[in-house]
Amino acid sequence: LKQCPNVHSYFHRRLLLWMPKRMWAFDLKCPVCVKSISLNSKGVYRKVRNVIDLKGRYYLAAEYHQCPTCQGTFISYDDRILNQLPFSLRVRFPILLTGKFASDIGVVNLMRSRTLGNSSTSLWNDVTEMHSDEWMRRAVAYLSDCERHKISRKRLGIPDVTYATLPLFHNPPGCKWFLATYIRDVWSRLPVLKSRIRYGTLLKIDSTKKITLKLQV
Ligand SMILES: [Zn+2]
Secondary structure, eight states, X not given: OOOOOOHHHHSOOOEEEEXXXXXXXXXXXXXXXXXXXXXXXXXXXXXOEEEEOSSSEEEEEEEEEEOTTTOOEEETTSHXXXXXXXXXXXXXXXXXXXXXXXXXXXXXXXXXXXXXXXXXXXXXXXXXXXXXXXXHHHHHHHHXXXXXXXXXXXXXXXXXXXXXXXXOOOOOOOXXXXXXXXXXXXXXXXXXXXXXXXXXXXXXXXXXXXXXHHHHX
């Protein structure tokens, strides 16, 4: 008889392992030391990050590096590490890091295409809708498999089993997070200007007046 459906296999989350040094044997340098010192690997960083994408969440795991000279430690998604990579490798890191949650580039692109004109609230609504849609899809698949399992047991006269309950649905982080991610994205795309400009100038360039207003509140 077929095994009882395992709820975790329906609701599992992807894991993205980001290890540029190991994946492409890339010689990362210590961003602190003046001399060019190659970083050593210290293995996988113990903390994983939660990444919000269009369908739900996934995990980001990273490599930990140490400088043999200054003993400084650096995580592989640190900007100072990412910026050492050539463009062709840098673009393979599909995540923007903001606070507690990180954002998949899919969500960032959705923000860019809207230039935040429709406000972060409606973006939040849309992303929440997509997340709950995906959750429902998985829930339907799991529950219908449980139902089939139950019927086949009944036919064979085998007693019922108890099925694991559905995991809770988690809303994506709030509107403020979307706004912060958007600002971080605009900011990161203006590396040349970063050191020179203030918010006012930035916003003239990007003409997103709404951000100015929200930053001033
Ligand atoms: Zn160093």
